[in-house]
Amino acid sequence: MADIKFEIEKELGKISESSKGWTKELNLISWNGKEAKYDLRDWAPEHEKMGKGITLSIDELKQLKEILNILDI
Amino acid sequence: MADIKFEIEKELGKISESSKGWTKELNLISWNGKEAKYDLRDWAPEHEKMGKGITLSIDELKQLKEILNILDI
Numbered sequence: 001m002a003d004i005k006f007e008i009e010k011e012l013g014k015i016s017e018s019s020k021g022w023t024k025e026l027n028l029i030s031w032n033g034k035e036a037k038y039d040l041r042d043w044a045p046e047h048e049k050m051g052k053g054i055t056l057s058i059d060e061l062k063q064l065k066e067i068l069n070i071l072d073i
Numbered sequence: 074m075a076d077i078k079f080e081i082e083k084e085l086g087k088i089s090e091s092s093k094g095w096t097k098e099l100n101l102i103s104w105n106g107k108e109a110k111y112d113l114r115d116w117a118p119e120h121e122k123m124g125k126g127i128t129l130s131i132d133e134l135k136q137l138k139e140i141l142n143i144l145d146i
Contacts, residue, residue, distance in 0.1 A: 013140035016133045024133060026140055040113070040127060040137075054113060054127055060089045060097060062146055064113075067086035067099055068138040073131065 008047065009036045021045045029055075081120065082109045094118045102128075 010028040017023045022042050030036040038061045041053025056064065083101040090096045095115050103109040111134045114126025129137065 012144060013136070015136045015140070016130070024127075024129075026137065042127075052125065052127060054097075054115075054125060056097075057089070058146065061141065063086075063088045064099065065138075065141040065146065067088070068134065068141060071085060073135055073138065 004031065005033065006031050006050075007036075012038075015040075018042075022051065031055075077104065078106065079104050079123075080109075085111075088113075091115075095124065104128075 007030045008027050009030055012026040012028060015024040015026060022044055024040070024042050027039050027041070028036045029039040038056040038058065039053055040056065042051030043049070044051075080103045081100050082103055085099040085101060088097040088099060095117055097113070097115050100112050100114070101109045102112040111129040111131065112126055113129065115124030116122070117124075
């Protein structure tokens with residue numbers, strides 16, 4: 001796999017933590033030097049390895065927030 | 074790739090739509106007949122193909138909601 005450069009510009013919050021110490025996090029991340037995107041992803045301790053995840057634009061994040069606030073959770 | 078069976082039990086909301094008609098959606102999905110999980114994922118029109126995504130437990134979804142409501146977005 002090609003080398004991916006990333007920089008976590010802002011840690012926005014931890015969503016959960018597994019028994020092995022991996023955490024699901026929402027961060028603002030710049031991939032390969034591009035403009036930072038919101039990113040929901042699993043991480044090993046100290047961000048040493050990354051798991052699968054998705055990136056979201058600010059508009060997508062706002063829409064997700066609206067949906068969650070409508071849901072009965 | 075092994076065949077994956079899924080059933081969308083509840084469509085909770087559309088987060089965005091691309092120019093090609095793919096949509097990013099939050100759904101409640103049962104994978105391979107197991108207990109349904111919350112699922113944030115890209116889909117082709119009519120859910121004919123699925124893109125990458127992540128699954129979330131109800132606790133993770135609640136935590137995500139809290140984080141989004143704290144953020145200034």
